[in-house]
Amino acid sequence: MTDTTRTDPANRQTAAWGAVLSMSLCVALLLASEFMPVSLLTPMADGLGASEGATGQAISISGLFALVASLLITTVAGQINRKSVLIALTMLMLASLVIVAMAPSFAALITGRAILGICIGGFWALATAIMMRLVPPQDVPRALSIMYGGQAIASAFAAPLGAWLGDVFGWRAVFWALTPLVAVNLVWQLSVLPSLPARRRQNFGTLIDVLARPYFRRGLIAAMLSWGSAFTMFTYLRPFLEQFNGADATTLSLLLLVLGLAGFIGTWAAGRFVGQQIAPLLKLPALIMGAITLALLFTGSSTVMTAALLAGWGGMNTALSVIFMTWMSRNVGDAPEAGGSLMVAAIQGSILLGALIGGLLLDSFSITATFVGSVALAALAVILIGNGQRLLKPVKLTQTLRRWN
Template identity: 30%
Template sequence: MQPGAPGNTHHPLGSPRWAGVGALALGVFAFVTTEFLPVGVLPQIAADLRVSLSTAGLMLTAPGIVAAMSAPATLLLAGAIDRRRLLIVLTGLLLLADLGCAFAPNFLVVVLGRALLGAGLGGFWAVALAAGGRLVPARLIARAVSLIVAGITCATILGLPTGSLIGSVWGWRASFAAAAILAGISILGQAVFLPSLPVAEKLVRSDFLLLLRRGKVRRALALVLCLFGGNLAAYTYLSPYLEAQPGLGSRAVPVVLLVFGITSFLANLVIPGALERHPRAVVAGQAAAIAIGLLGLVLSAGTLPVTLLLLLLWAVPFGAVPLCLNHWVQGASTEAPEAGSALYVSTVQIAIALGSAAGALAVQGLGLPANFGLGAGLALVGCLLLLQG
């Protein structure tokens, strides 16, 4: 690290700043809502801009690829810039991306807007996760980060259906216009509620290389790949899996998904206390629950009551894993928390892309629920990584 602006790296602010934590959670909610917004309006976009559905799918691929690179790049380029100012600038990129998509004359402009989203997304996640720990005392860090991560689950439960509804009534461009309004509110919240967050030292490339040389950090990132990748390999095809279940009509699927999402949200809120006291046991429990839940869903296909119970079991780690793994990576990189956050965010984005792609290949080659078996296998590999320390 190199000397930068004065300031501590952890909670130099006196009393907890929960309003600031809320502003960060709203920012995460806005980013994730926009990231997955095309899912609900993809056919409309493809038809309006005269591209195929597969081509329109680039709207989902582009942000993830760019975000994986932008997380570390943003911190290296930002130097000693006050993190409050940096967060506002990154959310400004989200606002520009939403407006660019809302008024795009062609698909190329849409893709460029989505790439701009990725640039802001990776940097915001990395900075926000580290900044959240600076707004509260050490004993409350897990709680603060859980509230920030809850923005992801809220975006899944509320943001995506709302965006899809707006698109079905007023068109897909209105969905992005609404997302732009949300981004503007998020900027206002950060400007009002976030205190100044100076940095004592600015990151340099050697900080990342130092972390990556450590076996504990590499194992932690490999665990992120396994558990996030396993979850996404299965979750991507959860709807068609449910629709194929005897006795569960297509109209009941949204209700099941809503209950799944609410369970995930609640798990994210109740886990921080145990995570602070027994991190290894909690992370191991999440990995085991994913493996048991997904393997059970493979074996129980066609037995509706058992299937629903296993879904609830899986929903708990699905919601808690982002918080647990962020905590695990931070524990392995305590001397460089921002670098650790950047590596975590980059690995998450890579895991999302690879997990979804691997799940698609499993379904294409072996059919449902082979992707659930793949997810269970990855979770078991994660359990083995935990045994190594």
């Protein structure tokens, strides 16, 4: 096993907070790159001579490549220093933005989005394991909340800012505007990330071994149901607000901004209040977001009530990531990269599946059916999780792993 004592900040019980902040910026830029095109769909389709439907599929292809990359990254990276892997992924993100900004054709757009998907899947698969090495164990929830603060930033500002810049300067300028920010992040990572040698060789056998643990499988299914519920609702939030609330463009932007800004509170609260007892928290995201989704069906005509409910939903949505990734770090601590790969693959798959289920319900029935479907998935998650104890590593296994380490 590689000796990482001299290069791993967590082994010295010190925290590399500069590296944590650089990871947070990387999260913000990744999510902005991933979801910015949603607000630029029409001008991108016009500029490339493609239909909006085809352009939308090209945009979503990043999710498919993210799913595949999340499962392959730890095996493909092998014994490569994890700092080098992160730097390579950031360079790929920069390349993908340049390709999309210069895209002369629909095929070039697909290529750029596929490369971005590799970045997304690879980064998220390694992120939690790296956080566990950048800070002492007791600071992991706080570090995760800081990293997911980048998610809140992107959620709050990417879509409205992208729409405005695209209207004023053109959609290509939006992607060009992201490139210097990614370049700065690349330089920052080079300077603040410590050397992170691979701790042990990863292979598909490691993934299978982790997946064979009953408590982890239950947690993985619970995470899939929770994220599937969230994205069944979130993907189709705009048509809901337009139909139930009669929201115009200005009201819609403000409501989405409220939802995004609430994410900052969610990440802060999760980092502050996630303690040693993680089990009781696991069902909270599905329980609260499911209840809010159901409540929106009865109060959606009131803008004030809708804003209040969306604030609660947005805060819990970002807390969801911190809670489940903290659970993963504590219960698959002997194989965090394998656990992270499986978690990211499950989340990406559930996002795609949630959007598919929501779309089918919307097209076949109504937006009400879509939201009811979201509530049903949340209810299944709550039932599966229960008090959370069956998602925790058995005490005997914990003691065995401690002796082994």
